Amino acid sequence: MSHLGERVSALVDGELNHHERERALAHLTFCADCRSEVEAMRALKGRLRALPGPSMPTDLTMSLLRMGEPGGPLPPRMRPFPDGSSQEKSAPAFGGVSLPGPYSFAPVDNRPRRGVGFGLTGPGRGQRSSTRRKVGYVAAGVASAAVAIGTLFVVGGSDPKPVVPPVEMFKQQHNTTVPYGTPASAVPRP
Amino acid sequence: MSRLPTAAVASAAVLLLVLAVTGGSAHAAAPDDNETDDSGLALLRQAAGAARAESYYGTQFVTSWSPHGSVSSLIEITSTPGLGMTVRPTVTDPEASGTLERVDPASPAGGLVAPQDEMIDVMARNYQVVAAGGGQVCGRPSSVVHVVRPGGADAARYWIDDASGVILRREILDGRGRLASASAFIDFRSTAAAPKIAAATDTSVYAAPDVLALQAKGWTFPSVLPGRLELFSASEAEGGYLRLGYSDGLSVISVFVQPGTLDEEGLGGWRSERRGGHTIWVRDSVEQELIWASGGHVYTVFTDAPADMVDAAVAALPHDPEPGVWERLGRGAQAVFAWVNPFE
Numbered sequence A: 001m002s003h004l005g006e007r008v009s010a011l012v013d014g015e016l017n018h019h020e021r022e023r024a025l026a027h028l029t030f031c032a033d034c035r036s037e038v039e040a041m042r043a044l045k046g047r048l049r050a051l052p053g054p055s056m057p058t059d060l061t062m063s064l065l066r067m068g069e070p071g072g073p074l075p076p077r078m079r080p081f082p083d084g085s086s087q088e089k090s091a092p093a094f095g096g097v098s099l100p101g102p103y104s105f106a107p108v109d110n111r112p113r114r115g116v117g118f119g120l121t122g123p124g125r126g127q128r129s130s131t132r133r134k135v136g137y138v139a140a141g142v143a144s145a146a147v148a149i150g151t152l153f154v155v156g157g158s159d160p161k162p163v164v165p166p167v168e169m170f171k172q173q174h175n176t177t178v179p180y181g182t183p184a185s186a187v188p189r190p
Numbered sequence B: 001m002s003r004l005p006t007a008a009v010a011s012a013a014v015l016l017l018v019l020a021v022t023g024g025s026a027h028a029a030a031p032d033d034n035e036t037d038d039s040g041l042a043l044l045r046q047a048a049g050a051a052r053a054e055s056y057y058g059t060q061f062v063t064s065w066s067p068h069g070s071v072s073s074l075i076e077i078t079s080t081p082g083l084g085m086t087v088r089p090t091v092t093d094p095e096a097s098g099t100l101e102r103v104d105p106a107s108p109a110g111g112l113v114a115p116q117d118e119m120i121d122v123m124a125r126n127y128q129v130v131a132a133g134g135g136q137v138c139g140r141p142s143s144v145v146h147v148v149r150p151g152g153a154d155a156a157r158y159w160i161d162d163a164s165g166v167i168l169r170r171e172i173l174d175g176r177g178r179l180a181s182a183s184a185f186i187d188f189r190s191t192a193a194a195p196k197i198a199a200a201t202d203t204s205v206y207a208a209p210d211v212l213a214l215q216a217k218g219w220t221f222p223s224v225l226p227g228r229l230e231l232f233s234a235s236e237a238e239g240g241y242l243r244l245g246y247s248d249g250l251s252v253i254s255v256f257v258q259p260g261t262l263d264e265e266g267l268g269g270w271r272s273e274r275r276g277g278h279t280i281w282v283r284d285s286v287e288q289e290l291i292w293a294s295g296g297h298v299y300t301v302f303t304d305a306p307a308d309m310v311d312a313a314v315a316a317l318p319h320d321p322e323p324g325v326w327e328r329l330g331r332g333a334q335a336v337f338a339w340v341n342p343f344e
């Protein structure tokens, strides 16, 4: 893979699509040159936009000087990323060589085990509810059916409330969990 | 977001090569036959201490693999004794959370590089933790520790910096020995210890979750999940949801349970998958994120565990149909009967 070249800017701005980004990041793992380009570009954009941010050890001056140099020819623009849609999923080709994917998954038997083992229910539910329900019907049968049905609907409540999980809050709680310890207090910077 | 799994898998394969090349000789090193006991435990415990005591910064590459491909991020880490870590994404990522400050190195956000003693105990119960010779990470001599499954396959590998004692690289492998996640410093600087802020001594003692109290409130939940996952915390939050934490000593699975049905319209950025006849909502992230509805409850799972472990754990959690008219009638009858028979 050639250097990131002009894609550095798009990477810093978050404008690359998922697999372009993945490959650019993979390149950064072994290319210190492009890493420093990314650092410099980010610092430059940060200054231009006067965005607040923690100052990291980036030699901005040197980077700017280097960017100002006429320099040699730009690295050849990278071939567009392989088009995933035209290739077999199980045999991704890279550089003309087929590489085994890290995952070649057999379908996992994902069926839930009903009735035994790992039951998880909330308040007012659980295994007792089926027996209780039968007894409940007997009790209800004592009363006038119409009245009972009405009562049961009221007590049972209407449809459970539709909820959207507060995923960012949950994610934050997961990420700051200290297993077997006391909760930490990681603070996201606004 | 457009997804091209093939390219993602290709880049994952490239990264595998990269990691293999930069990982030094550790992979090639033959396991020491003399090291049949938990010879790596002391190293890991020291590393946990070093992550809190040492002052360092660097750039870390984090990747996770799933059947759908790979997701990577490049983060900058600054660790200061007493203040925890600052974790900042290097490049803008609309999916990633922003900068985190005062991150505990024992938390998933801190890369679980300073696990509590109890977590290392759990690791030692579930796996064999062996010293596996020396290696290198970003040019620094390191001690390698392998966490081995009973069958002999690696469940995790750690590279511990000989100079600072900090974990420089951490790999989690799935049941088939494939990389599930890897985080590795590609640039690491151990900084001179600044005027040491007295690190707050953690005097708190780990207390097991009060399962009985939650059961008395009507919650029931498994204390273990497949894959050697044990419950380390369970609590009812103020918002009326249940929060559960499971771990095998290596990974963490957080399960959030809310009463209600799932408002699928509100799930922007999530996509649905059919698994075992059930609809599961997932999102692309370095960690695995899953949402589903079951029997009047909504389950949300966040985890850094390997995909096969997550699949088994999720399959073991409830996937019941949504409550219909008859179930609501039953619930009402149950409540009525409770009035009729107060001794029930």
Ligand SMILES: [Zn+2]
Pocket (backbone or CB within 6 Å): A002, A003, A004, A027, A031, A033, A034, A035
């Ligand atoms: Zn480069």
